[in-house]
Amino acid sequence: MKPSDIPKEKLVEMYEGILKIRRFEEKVWDLFGQNKVPGTIHLYLGEEAVAVGVCSALRGKDYVVSTHRGHGHCIAKGAQLDKMMAELLGKKTGYCRGKGGSMHITDAKVNLLGATGVVGSGLPLAVGAALAVKLQKTDQVVACFFGDGASNQGTFHESLNLAAAWKLPVLFICENNLYAMGTRISTVTAVGDIATRAKGYGIAGEVADGNDVLNVYDVAVKATERTRAGEGPTLIECKTYRMKGHSRFDPAKYRPQEEFERWMKRDPIETMKKRLVEEKVLTEKEVEAVDEKVKASVERAATFALESSYPEVEEALRDVYAGEGSSS
Numbered sequence: 523m524k525p526s527d528i529p530k531e532k533l534v535e536m537y538e539g540i541l542k543i544r545r546f547e548e549k550v551w552d553l554f555g556q557n558k559v560p561g562t563i564h565l566y567l568g569e570e571a572v573a574v575g576v577c578s579a580l581r582g583k584d585y586v587v588s589t590h591r592g593h594g595h596c597i598a599k600g601a602q603l604d605k606m607m608a609e610l611l612g613k614k615t616g617y618c619r620g621k622g623g624s625m626h627i628t629d630a631k632v633n634l635l636g637a638t639g640v641v642g643s644g645l646p647l648a649v650g651a652a653l654a655v656k657l658q659k660t661d662q663v664v665a666c667f668f669g670d671g672a673s674n675q676g677t678f679h680e681s682l683n684l685a686a687a688w689k690l691p692v693l694f695i696c697e698n699n700l701y702a703m704g705t706r707i708s709t710v711t712a713v714g715d716i717a718t719r720a721k722g723y724g725i726a727g728e729v730a731d732g733n734d735v736l737n738v739y740d741v742a743v744k745a746t747e748r749t750r751a752g753e754g755p756t757l758i759e760c761k762t763y764r765m766k767g768h769s770r771f772d773p774a775k776y777r778p779q780e781e782f783e784r785w786m787k788r789d790p791i792e793t794m795k796k797r798l799v800e801e802k803v804l805t806e807k808e809v810e811a812v813d814e815k816v817k818a819s820v821e822r823a824a825t826f827a828l829e830s831s832y833p834e835v836e837e838a839l840r841d842v843y844a845g846e847g848s849s850s
């Protein structure tokens with residue numbers, strides 16, 4: 523898909539989307555270095571085009587199921603930056619009142635069904651949500667993100683099989699960033715393209731360039747159209763690469779330097795920026811203005827989070843069990 527095939531507002535919205543994830547995570551990286559973020563974080567830097575390309579093809583009422591590397595999915599589905607940042611900092615103004623952190627951000631208002639730290643556990647949840655959609659006879663779609671590592675879990679196979687057999691409205695989005703922690707996908711998987719596995723379940727399988735937001739968008743638009751027409755799920759494999767290590771503590775020494783450099787030249791933000799300017803969608807100045815606007819919103823979110831209070835001790839058991847928990 524070329525920029526000229528898409529309305530200008532949509533292009534700018536997508537550019538703003540990938541930039542928002544980039545600037546948000548750069549800020550998180552920074553705050554982590556200042557010991558402001560408890561626990562660990564899995565950054566989505568380098569993979570922004572996947573979340574934005576897919577979510578730009580969705581409607582507000584469609585659902586998203588995220589992963590342990592979920593900040594990008596949350597932002598692309600419309601979660602609030604200030605509540606996300608507060609959650610990452612363990613503050614009581616965060617999405618889980620500071621008790622969930624990076625891997626448990628959920629926002630029912632935007633039909634974001636949640637992130638999870640258990641690899642592969644989102645797929646069956648997405649199938650359940652899609653079954654609910656089918657029974658309720660609405661035309662919603664469920665987009666389920668997961669990694670290449672998760673594609674070797676039993677839940678992947680069980681979920682694809684059932685969703686295919688029942689023709690459920692799910693997009694299975696495999697973010698193939700070549701590694702599951704330090705394990706290279708090619709050392710544990712015989713097929714070159716994970717998308718080819720779709721054939722075994724009788725569903726459509728597509729490979730997208732996960733560093734090209736317009737290509738991901740194009741593939742996702744066609745898949746949602748098929749799904750809304752009752753044709754069932756699609757497995758979309760987005761080839762991409764994480765700029766940082768698996769988590770904040772991983773220096774990623776297992777990745778060959780040449781491979782790293784090759785992927786860094788394909789930075790999804792820089793590529794999109796260049797295309798927008800070359801195709802005269804935006805001027806250099808307008809591109810800068812988008813960046814300034816995004817940076818300001820991230821700074822506001824950081825200030826909100828830093829100035830918020832930590833939860834009281836009594837808060838610890840609230841919302842953990844059914845009812846209000848046993849804070850008394």
Ligand SMILES: Cc1ncc(C[n+]2csc(CCOP(=O)(O)OP(=O)(O)O)c2C)c(N)n1
Pocket residue numbers: 590591639640641642668669670671672673697699701702703768
């Ligand atoms: C069921 C389960 N097994 C193992 C882990 C430890 N673990 C956390 S992330 C991860 C790698 C996941 O790789 P992938 O699915 O490719 O996602 P990526 O981190 O590359 O985005 C592993 C093994 C876990 N959290 N849950």
Ligand SMILES: [Mg+2]
Pocket residue numbers: 669670671697698699700701702703
């Ligand atoms: Mg991976």
